[in-house]
Amino acid sequence: MSAPINPALAAAPLLSVRDLNVHIPTPGGTLHAVRGVNFDLQPGEVLGLAGESGSGKSVTLRALLGLHQKPIRVTGEVHSGGQNLLTLPESRLRSVRGAQISMIYQEPMSALNPVLSVGEQITENLREHLGLRGRAALDRAAELLDLTGIPSPRARLSDYPHQFSGGMRQRAMIAIALASEPKLLLADEPTTALDVTIQDQILRLLLRLREELKMAVILVTHDLGVIAQTCDRVAVMYGGRLMETAPVTELFRQPRHAYSLGLLRSLPGAGEWRVPLQPIPGGPPDLRAVMTGCAFAPRCAFVTGECRQQEPPLVNVGPEHTSACLHAADLPSPHPAAPAGNAAQPTQIPEVNA
Structure with a gap:
């Protein structure tokens, strides 16, 4: 690659x-x-x-x-x-x-909030920086999970970080970082x-998103x-x-x-x-x-x-x-x-x- x-x-x-x-x-x-x-x-x-x-x-x-x-x-x-x-x-x-400017961290299990669903963590960023709420925020959050390669993105919005594998958590953190389309x-x-x-998949994902x-x-x-x-x-x-x-x-x-x-x-x-x-x-x-x-x-x-x-x-x-x-x-x-x-x-x- x-x-x-x-x-x-x-x-x-x-x-x-x-x-x-x-x-x-x-x-x-x-x-x-x-x-x-x-x-x-x-x-x-x-x-x-x-x-x-x-x-x-x-x-x-x-x-x-x-x-x-x-x-x-x-x-x-x-x-x-x-x-x-x-x-x-x-x-x-x-x-x-x-x-x-957004940042993704070394260990997603430590960076993600364990008591908030992945969807809540993405929509929080969307509310803060883009003003999206309700259905519009959920739709965009599902799009971001789909963009980062997470299957059944709409269903996974209600899941918590511990329900994701290591590679999926990293993808979820990338989705959060990309929510407001940083430069x-x-x-x-x-x-x-x-x-x-999984490392190869994440690197390819970053290059594609770039x-x-x-x-x-x-x-x-x-x-x-x-x-x-x-x-x-x-x-x-x-x-x-x-x-x-x-x-x-x-x-x-x-x-x-x-x-x-x-x-x-x-x-x-x-x-x-x-x-x-x-x-x-x-x-x-x-x-x-x-x-x-x-x-x-x-x-x-x-x-x-x-x-x-x-x-x-x-x-x-x-x-x-x-x-x-x-x-x-x-x-x-x-x-x-x-x-x-x-x-x-x-x-x-x-x-x-x-």
Whole structure:
């Protein structure tokens, strides 16, 4: 499966993020969970946020919608629709959530209200943002369940979340998120805990809805296979920072950050000759500590003294390709060569958008 080719994207970004920072107080000190993140999202684009657990992906997503509560502190700018979402009062921000920007969460059983029927949860969104009530709201709710592939949608409106399977709950949550036809969908690990067959169905559904509704998507995942199958562009996060951004095909063919290269080389091999996995040694950085130099330096196979002395800025290294690596131009290919005399295929990289 691959996402359709995205035609020329509009010049004006749908979402523009500048110097986004998230500080989380903890008993052991303040966690700088997101550090100076900058990116633009074009209308209709699917952007993947990739990286290990703890890299700041989900925290970034929640910050975009103002979902962090005090004492968590969020600074920077998140521009959409001519306004900075981070400076809006809560009353105005509620009109943005669900109407212009919607979000689906990792675990639908936790996100859905267990004491309200699925139909009630969809019609609540329709009342709030579209003013639909009564029969009109129920008709639209059934249409949304049908759109997301739930059989007998009218009958399922009265069911409760526990009466749905995991995949159906995820579809119901997508229906709720799409109720007011938002221009942007934030998807936080939408296929977590689903088996591979259901995962594939959900990803195909998101791509189809993206095309039908002309909707942009930010997809958070640690699964590079999901990124390859669904996204136009990818942003790799590590230690709360963006390390690399690139079109998906470009990043998989030739990453320009040592961390991205490490992620690709840790993918399982395929074919008659299987390359041993090359895990990234060590663990993610302590985000409570003051960082000097590149956050990835302690785990990097290409580290030099200069890497430990200064934090590399995110700079252009090619068309629509940025990297925060001092060795961006010198990194090897992620595709290892077969040993002499072995004609088998090297490590197989997941199918990438053509």
